[in-house]
Amino acid sequence: MIWREYRDYSYLRGRAPSILYCAAVQGSQHLAELMLSAGADVNAQSGYFGNALQAALYTEHSxxxxxxxxxxxxxxAQGGRYGNALQAASYRGDEGTIQLLLSKGxxxxxxxxxxxxxxxxAAAAGHEGVVQLLLQKGANVNTKGGKYGSALQAAS
Known part of the structure; x- marks a missing residue:
């Protein structure tokens, strides 16, 4: 297989998503495991979502x-459409993974x-449970910026 020939995936950087990123988007657990065991960089910046973790979260492959x-x-890690993993998971409403992300720092x-x-x-996507969870964890409702300007505007 081609993946065995290349331990350095940097040749893809800037040109195409990494194989690990593609496995995350497609939900291929087996390929993701193979790539990780072959030494793929779990934090490589790549693709529309920024990295494999954000891609997996957005595409609901928890x-x-x-x-x-x-x-x-x-x-x-920062990058991609949703900025970070917590934002991608919050947009999708994945409370279990949000708890895991928060427990991991x-x-x-x-x-x-x-x-x-x-x-x-979470507010923009209408995920009330996630909004409540994030507020309980200390999220600031007054943070400004982004597509809607604030959480209140995003919810409306």
Missing amino acids: SIARLLIENGADVN ATVDEQGGCYQTGLQA
Whole structure:
């Protein structure tokens, strides 16, 4: 297989998403495991979503997201459409994975990306449970920025 020939995936950087990123988007647990065992960079910046963890979260492949986190994915890495993993998971309403991200050190008010914060992403998508969870964890309702300007505007 081609993946065995290349341990350095940097040749893809800037040109195409990494194979690990593609496995995350497609939900291929087996390929993700193979790439990680072959030494793929779990934190490589790549593709529309920024990295494999954000891609897995946005495409609702939580088992792959958990695998990536177990293999050292940076839960606060910045980049891509949703800015960070917490924002991607919040937009999708994945409360279990949000709890995992927070337990692994994700910053509740980490800013960046389309919605600026996870709270704004959850509010925009109408995920009341996620909004409540993030507020309980100390999310700032007054943070400004992003597509809607604030969590209140995102919710309306």
